[in-house]
Amino acid sequence: MEPQSYRVTRADLVRYAGASGDLNPIHWSDRVAAKVGLPGVIAHGMFTMALVGRAVTHWAGAPDAVVEYGVRFARPVVVPDDDEGTVIEVSARERDAGEEGLTRLDITATCHGEKVLAQARAVIRKR
Numbered sequence: 001m002e003p004q005s006y007r008v009t010r011a012d013l014v015r016y017a018g019a020s021g022d023l024n025p026i027h028w029s030d031r032v033a034a035k036v037g038l039p040g041v042i043a044h045g046m047f048t049m050a051l052v053g054r055a056v057t058h059w060a061g062a063p064d065a066v067v068e069y070g071v072r073f074a075r076p077v078v079v080p081d082d083d084e085g086t087v088i089e090v091s092a093r094e095r096d097a098g099e100e101g102l103t104r105l106d107i108t109a110t111c112h113g114e115k116v117l118a119q120a121r122a123v124i125r126k127r
Contacts, residue, residue, distance in 0.1 A: 004055040009085030042076035060124040068123040
C-alpha cells in the first residue's frame with residue numbers, strides 16, 4: 001500500500017463545517033479552542049476519518065470494494081491559521097481477512113508523527 005498524504009487547511013474546515021452542519025467554533029476559532037483547553041483549532045473528527053477513507057478507497061481501487069471501515073479517534077488534528085495548514089499521513093499494512101477474496105488493512109494515520117486514529121481498520125475486496 002503506497003502511503004497517502006492529505007493537506008488540511010482552515011479553508012477546508014470551513015467548507016466541511018458548511019457541508020456537515022457542524023459549526024462548532026473549536027473548528028474555526030483559536031479563542032474558543034484555547035478557552036476549552038485545546039492546543040488550537042482542530043479538524044472535525046469525521047473530516048479526518050473521511051480523508052483516511054479516501055486513502056482506503058484509493059487502495060481498494062473503487063468505493064464499492066470497501067466492505068468495512070472503522071476508526072477510533074486518538075488525538076485531534078490541529079490546523080494552524082496559515083496557508084500551509086497541516087498534513088495527515090496515511091499508511092496501511094495488509095493482512096488476511098480470514099475470508100476468501102478479502103483483505104484486512106491495519107491503518108496508521110499520523111499528523112506531525114503522532115497517531116491521530118487508533119484501531120483504524122478496513123476490509124476490502126481484493127482486485
